[in-house]
Amino acid sequence: MNGTTDQTRHQDRVWSVAEHLDDVLSKIGPLDPIELQLLDAQGCVLVEDITVPVALPPFDNSSMDGYAVRAADVADATESTPAVLTVIGDVAAGSGELPGTGPGQAVRIMTGAPVPPGADAVVPVEWTDGGTGQGPAATMRAHSAAPQDAGGEVRVHRPAAAGAHIRARGSDVTEGEPALQAGTVLGPSQIGLLAAIGRGTVRVHPRPRVVVLSTGSELVQPGEALGPGQIHDSNSFQLTAAARDAGAIAYRVGAVADDAETLRSTLEDQLIRADILVTSGGVSVGAYDVVKETLAALSAEEGTVEFRRLAMQPGKPQGFGLIGPDRIPLLALPGNPVSSYVSFELFVRPAIRALMGLPEVHRPTTPAKCTEAVASSPKGKRQFLRGSYDTEAGTVTPVGGAGSHLIKAMAHANALIIVPEDTTEVPAGAEVDIVLLG
Ligand code: AMP
Numbered sequence: 435m436n437g438t439t440d441q442t443r444h445q446d447r448v449w450s451v452a453e454h455l456d457d458v459l460s461k462i463g464p465l466d467p468i469e470l471q472l473l474d475a476q477g478c479v480l481v482e483d484i485t486v487p488v489a490l491p492p493f494d495n496s497s498m499d500g501y502a503v504r505a506a507d508v509a510d511a512t513e514s515t516p517a518v519l520t521v522i523g524d525v526a527a528g529s530g531e532l533p534g535t536g537p538g539q540a541v542r543i544m545t546g547a548p549v550p551p552g553a554d555a556v557v558p559v560e561w562t563d564g565g566t567g568q569g570p571a572a573t574m575r576a577h578s579a580a581p582q583d584a585g586g587e588v589r590v591h592r593p594a595a596a597g598a599h600i601r602a603r604g605s606d607v608t609e610g611e612p613a614l615q616a617g618t619v620l621g622p623s624q625i626g627l628l629a630a631i632g633r634g635t636v637r638v639h640p641r642p643r644v645v646v647l648s649t650g651s652e653l654v655q656p657g658e659a660l661g662p663g664q665i666h667d668s669n670s671f672q673l674t675a676a677a678r679d680a681g682a683i684a685y686r687v688g689a690v691a692d693d694a695e696t697l698r699s700t701l702e703d704q705l706i707r708a709d710i711l712v713t714s715g716g717v718s719v720g721a722y723d724v725v726k727e728t729l730a731a732l733s734a735e736e737g738t739v740e741f742r743r744l745a746m747q748p749g750k751p752q753g754f755g756l757i758g759p760d761r762i763p764l765l766a767l768p769g770n771p772v773s774s775y776v777s778f779e780l781f782v783r784p785a786i787r788a789l790m791g792l793p794e795v796h797r798p799t800t801p802a803k804c805t806e807a808v809a810s811s812p813k814g815k816r817q818f819l820r821g822s823y824d825t826e827a828g829t830v831t832p833v834g835g836a837g838s839h840l841i842k843a844m845a846h847a848n849a850l851i852i853v854p855e856d857t858t859e860v861p862a863g864a865e866v867d868i869v870l871l872g
């Protein structure tokens with residue numbers, strides 16, 4: 435392929451970061467909802483309003499281990515003149531059979547057990563002699579799981595008001611009340627609530643399946659020895675990890691050689707399990723830039739992938755389009771490891787989160803004081819430098835240089851420093867905006 439052809443395959447105009455991002459997001463919407471088991475729905479966005487089918491708690495129950503009593507019976511109890519009640523039985527959590535509690539009677543009760551009829555207060559075991567005998571030994575017996583002989587006595591040393599230590603039916607939520615609204619992101623507490631009200635499954639936007647493949651005939655799987663001119667494939671690992679981190683179910687295909695036929699057939703095979711495809715490498719103007727060659731030449735039925743130049747560093751060459759019969763989004767990222775990762779953070783992560791229907795698709799940004807000067811940032815390009823952000827000091831320090839092969843510096847960064855298009859240098863101490871990588 436000659437240079438002229440390459441030139442014509444580039445769109446003439448240069449795209450800004452925002453324009454490219456807008457284009458990607460404008461063509462991606464939330465995946466069709468599915469019904470998932472609760473734990474599979476963690477991190478997903480609810481698409482139905484959930485109403486409480488039964489009140490919580492479903493019945494009046496004790497919040498303490500102690501004795502269910504009639505408040506009137508213990509109203510005058512004191513340390514020296516305890517109320518002496520007859521213990522007529524035992525109610526444990528899960529008990530179905532409840533002894534009726536008459537005047538002068540008490541029922542030993544455990545936390546979470548239903549309050550028996552007739553009783554209107556619970557006296558904690560600590561306010562009693564623990565039942566029948568006096569002193570600590572008896573108190574310990576009262577705490578044990580063994581049922582207590584009915585017919586014993588308990589001395590209550592303090593009064594308890596009606597309702598004391600009782601968690602009333604419906605005091606958490608009432609029947610018919612809204613529990614969670616469509617659009618809620620399901621975290622641990624929301625999943626707990628759904629379980630508590632008896633929901634086994636929920637309708638959500640599913641996590642997208644992201645297929646990651648890297649390209650390059652020089653690439654060797656980590657764990658294998660390198661031959662001359664070879665390097666380990668780090669992008670497919672980094673991007674797969676990043677896809678998972680974004681909330682996706684990620685499949686790493688691994689490295690495909692720079693061969694159009696192999697790439698084409700691999701993509702065809704992978705389309706079946708992909709909600710979004712991510713490739714790395716092969717998108718610039720080199721002789722073996724096979725991703726661009728292959729995808730720019732798709733037939734109308736196969737889809738369209740557009741390759742563009744972005745006013746950005748790193749990550750100038752980018753490809754984006756929709757391919758296959760289902761028009762699955764594909765983002766073709768540049769091969770340099772820092773470029774591919776920065777591109778992922780800026781474009782793929784938001785795309786994944788848009789597929790999930792999440793309300794916030796972008797990483798948070800914050801202003802920070804740059805501890806060092808940044809010299810010669812390219813004019814007309816938005817530069818993303820790797821930085822180490824100190825939350826407490828509110829400062830950021832560049833790590834490594836601008837080189838897009840600097841994998842180690844990336845691994846020691848927790849932020850991207852944004853140097854705007856029209857800024858060519860940042861003096862030490864100046865405020866910059868940074869993207870927090872979390
Ligand atoms: P490319 O975009 O294919 O021209 O690749 C640009 C640079 O990134 C070259 O130095 C590649 O060897 C390197 N590179 C491409 N893919 C990977 C990868 N998967 N892992 C590590 N380095 C890569």
Ligand code: MG
Nearest residue numbers: 650715716769
């Ligand atoms: Mg390559």
